[in-house]
Amino acid sequence: MDKINQLLKEWERGTIKLSSHLRSMGYQKDLLKKYKKSNWLESLGYGAFKLAGDKVGWYSGIEALQKQKSSNIHPGSKSALELKGYAHYIKQSEQRIRLFGNYKENLPAWFKNQKWRKSITFTQTKLFDYNDREFYTNVTLEGVELKISIPEMAVMELLFEIPKNQTFDEAVKIMENLMTLRPQKVQYLLENCNSVKVKRIFMWMAEKLNHNWVVDLDLTRIDFGKGDRMIVRDGAFNRKYGITVPREYEG
DSSP: HHHHHHHHHHTTOOOOOOHHHHHHHTTTTHHHHHHHHSEEEESTTTTEEETTTOOOOOOHHHHHHHHOOOOOOOOOOHHHIIIIGGGGSSSSSSSSSEEETTTOOOOHHHTTSSSSSSSEEEEEEEOOOOOOOOOOOEEEEEEEEEEEEEEHHHHHHHHHHHTTSSHHHHHHHHHTOTTTTOOHHHHHHHHHHHHHHHHHHOOOOOTTTGGGGGOOOOGGOOOOOOOHHHHHHHEEEEETTTTEEOOGOOO
């Protein structure tokens, strides 16, 4: 009983523990089966547990992956902007959470099989090397702390989703209100961004909207690639950045 009492004492409500983490703490498979049978723990599927009767959310699952698996999967794009208080710049609160991670990272089956209150989209991408700690900030949801994209990276993730999962017009409206982005963060991200498309759209929007922080950027240190990029069909061509944008924005 001492072992289960110690576990229950240390287990914070609203959190999920991975089987691999529990084993590293000395709770082997047979013991976890016993705790589950005794209704102390509930399985969320292969590889994850919660306290019996406890309520957990999608954020509990991401927090477990981040802290127990050193995963870089995180809320990004519009979701990160909402979580940092930029929701009033967005048309309406989304009923989905947009997760991003490195190209080779995967969401485990137990997470994907849960009936979370919000739908989940997950983008595996080489947009950034998400191992960089500079890219994140922390938020607390229902007592659970997890890392999310800083606003400067979140908006670049948003632009990465154009046109498949994000409209150009809404992206402009969101970017219009990001007047307090930190130029040193923007500079660092642009230098470390692997998408020519994102860097070009970002700078086109920033200059079009006359954001004050643009003057503090050193564009000579940013690789904008070569060749033209079609962002929208039947758009107007912006010669400086070699991209097509909706015609109403070029004139």
